[in-house]
Amino acid sequence: xxxxxxxxxxxxxxxxxxxxxxxxxxxxxxxxxxxxxxxxxxxxxxxxxxxxxxxxxxxxxxxxxxxxxxxxxxxxxxxxxxxxxxxxxxxxxxxxxxxxxxxxxxxxxxxxxxxxxxxxxxxxxxxxxxxxxxxxxxxxxxxxxxxxxxxxxxxxxxxxxxxxxxxxxxxxxxxxxxxxxxxxxxxxxxxxxxxxxxxxxxxxxxxxxxxxxxxxxxxxxxxxxxxxxxxxxxxxxxxxxxxxxxxxxxxxxxxxxxxxxxxxxxxxxxxxxxxxxxxxxxxxxxxxxxxxxxxxxxxxxxxxxxxxxxxxx
Amino acid sequence: xxxxxxxxxxxxxxxxxxxxxxxxxxxxxxxxxxxxxxxxxxxxxxxxxxxxxxxxxxxxxxxxxxxxxxxxxxxxxxxxxxxxxxxxxxxxxxxxxxxxxxxxxxxxxxxxxxxxxxxxxxxxxxxxxxxxxxxxxxxxxxxxxxxxxxxxxxxxxxxxxxxxxxxxxxxxxxxxxxxxxxxxxxxxxxxxxxxxxxxxxxxxxxxxxxxxxxxxxxxxxxxxxxxxxxxxxxxxxxxxxxxxxxxxxxxxxx
Ligand SMILES: Nc1ncnc2c1ncn2[C@@H]1O[C@H](COP(=O)(O)OP(=O)(O)O)[C@@H](O)[C@H]1O
Ligand SMILES: [Mg+2]
Numbered sequence: 034x035x036x037x038x039x040x041x042x043x044x045x046x047x048x049x050x051x052x053x054x055x056x057x058x059x060x061x062x063x064x065x066x067x068x069x070x071x072x073x074x075x076x077x078x079x080x081x082x083x084x085x086x087x088x089x090x091x092x093x094x095x096x097x098x099x100x101x102x103x104x105x106x107x108x109x110x111x112x113x114x115x116x117x118x119x120x121x122x123x124x125x126x127x128x129x130x131x132x133x134x135x136x137x138x139x140x141x142x143x144x145x146x147x148x149x150x151x152x153x154x155x156x157x158x159x160x161x162x163x164x165x166x167x168x169x170x171x172x173x174x175x176x177x178x179x180x181x182x183x184x185x186x187x188x189x190x191x192x193x194x195x196x197x198x199x200x201x202x203x204x205x206x207x208x209x210x211x212x213x214x215x216x217x218x219x220x221x222x223x224x225x226x227x228x229x230x231x232x233x234x235x236x237x238x239x240x241x242x243x244x245x246x247x248x249x250x251x252x253x254x255x256x257x258x259x260x261x262x263x264x265x266x267x268x269x270x271x272x273x274x275x276x277x278x279x280x281x282x283x284x285x286x287x288x289x290x291x292x293x294x295x296x297x298x299x300x301x302x303x304x305x306x307x308x309x310x311x312x313x314x315x316x317x318x319x320x321x322x323x324x325x326x327x328x329x330x331x332x333x334x335x336x337x338x339x340x341x342x343x344x345x346x
Numbered sequence: 347x348x349x350x351x352x353x354x355x356x357x358x359x360x361x362x363x364x365x366x367x368x369x370x371x372x373x374x375x376x377x378x379x380x381x382x383x384x385x386x387x388x389x390x391x392x393x394x395x396x397x398x399x400x401x402x403x404x405x406x407x408x409x410x411x412x413x414x415x416x417x418x419x420x421x422x423x424x425x426x427x428x429x430x431x432x433x434x435x436x437x438x439x440x441x442x443x444x445x446x447x448x449x450x451x452x453x454x455x456x457x458x459x460x461x462x463x464x465x466x467x468x469x470x471x472x473x474x475x476x477x478x479x480x481x482x483x484x485x486x487x488x489x490x491x492x493x494x495x496x497x498x499x500x501x502x503x504x505x506x507x508x509x510x511x512x513x514x515x516x517x518x519x520x521x522x523x524x525x526x527x528x529x530x531x532x533x534x535x536x537x538x539x540x541x542x543x544x545x546x547x548x549x550x551x552x553x554x555x556x557x558x559x560x561x562x563x564x565x566x567x568x569x570x571x572x573x574x575x576x577x578x579x580x581x582x583x584x585x586x587x588x589x590x591x592x593x594x595x596x597x598x599x600x
Contacts, residue, residue: 203461206461206463207461209463209464209465210459210460210461210462210463210464211449211452211453211456211457211458211459211464212457212458213464214441214445214448214449214464215449215457217438217440217441218438218440218441218449220440221437221438221439221440221441222436222437222438222439224400224420224436225436225437225438225505226449226453227419227420227421228398228400228420228424228429228430228436229424229449229450229453229454229505229509230421230422230424230425230453230454230509231421231453231457232421
């Protein structure tokens with residue numbers, strides 16, 4: 034992450050911690066938001082290549098159920114989360130080998146199809162998944178410590194922030210690398226990449242597997258935070274939510290996904306409390322305004338307000 | 347005569363009823379500059395497309411450096427040392443000029459280099475040297491969408507040269523370029539190619555350019571080669587004049 038990003042990243046992290054200290058239930062909201070931010074970072078990589086996945090909730094569910102299934106045998110979060118990311122990676126590779134050959138609407142819909150197949154499997158295989166009831170997850174230890182609820186939630190939040198910072202930095206490095214720079218080249222001139230001896234399919238596959246790993250990790254964090262997983266995690270509306278957050282946050286920066294996710298979760302929670310029947314309409318209106326008036330998302334607004342002005346001064 | 351570097355034998359391809367290649371035989375010697383001329387729709391671009399793996403010929407064989415490359419995908423052909431530029435420049439429009447070239451430099455070198463940035467010192471230096479060679483240093487940080495046609499053509503060719511090819515196939519390098527600029531661009535281009543010892547094939551509509559820069563010219567007509575030889579001889583052939591130059595004059599007025 035270059036210096037332009039380091040300042041807002043650390044300031045944002047401090048703000049999140051301060052807010053979380055002011056209202057106890059915000060720790061939970063922010064941890065979920067950061068977990069979704071991880072998955073949305075993956076969506077952003079694919080968006081750079083011009084591809085929109087409407088099925089990435091699949092990998093959130095894969096990560097979450099990996100935690101739920103292994104929790105009875107593995108009690109340690111520092112093992113559970115890598116397992117969730119690894120499961121996301123493996124499923125992402127298997128699905129990616131197939132979908133990385135497709136573009137645009139076909140890419141989007143195939144992802145949707147895979148996620149819905151997984152959703153119905155989770156629902157139908159009651160013997161293993163307990164169907165729509167879902168599976169309760171016992172609170173794991175963190176680095177060997179069995180923490181009480183408040184400490185556990187704080188550790189999850191701080192850990193989530195640390196992960197977001199570290200992976201945000203890695204993602205920005207990735208985007209500047211030849212591989213990351215080849216992603217927009219897939220969007221603009223895929224054949225020219227082939228005429229350079231580069232397989233566009235392989236480039237997209239790498240981005241896809243990374244996105245699946247990030248979503249798997251996010252799903253693992255969600256399972257460890259909500260302590261309850263249900264098939265709904267992989268439902269298509271949740272895939273749409275990830276794309277929504279990506280557009281809300283803006284694709285111009287690796288911080289966009291986290292900014293988008295935090296604002297999204299806050300609006301969702303507050304709007305749902307204030308207008309139980311109308312909050313989806315509010316989200317819809319917000320998305321409409323963003324698309325019409327701020328195509329670069331919240332991060333774009335931040336850039337216009339802070340960075341541009343700063344440079345001129 | 348030395349063994350040809352690039353050799354096409356009996357290439358055929360048809361689209362519906364249109365025979366875009368109808369038995370193309372062409373040998374290109376190492377170091378040669380061969381111009382391809384002929385009316386629009388004669389199959390000149392199709393020849394480049396077949397040679398670079400974008401189209402698979404329905405019959406015939408293409409050999410490069412003694413090995414058969416017929417029907418190989420573009421990726422493996424380019425790795426063997428055949429690069430191309432395009433009639434309509436194919437730039438990465440979300441990137442700057444230097445990034446466009448650097449992507450190609452990286453593609454030829456260490457593309458899978460993990461998290462090291464695309465424009466690391468080594469790649470940036472190589473890309474910048476190419477830009478200087480092509481007189482593009484001034485527009486290095488311009489976005490590909492901001493360039494005029496001549497600059498886009500040169501960028502497109504510099505991208506192909508970044509792959510360090512042994513053969514470069516150029517599709518109309520001077521079309522769309524102001525006629526006052528065409529010799530300047532060709533001088534730059536030919537100097538760069540000669541400096542790297544690159545063998546070149548270029549499709550060209552401008553007979554002055556052909557006479558000045560081609561060692562040999564091949565005349566395309568309806569998927570066939572009508573004549574081939576030194577420009578002075580071929581361009582004096584009445585049949586060629588009728589087929590090509592006649593059409594060309596019409597173009598010049600259009
Ligand atoms: N991919 C294709 N599909 C269908 N027809 C094509 C295709 N490529 C070329 N053609 C046709 O083949 C003929 C030769 O085209 P082309 O090689 O582009 O001509 P030139 O470059 O000499 O102007 C034209 O009639 C063109 O319409
Ligand atoms: Mg053509």
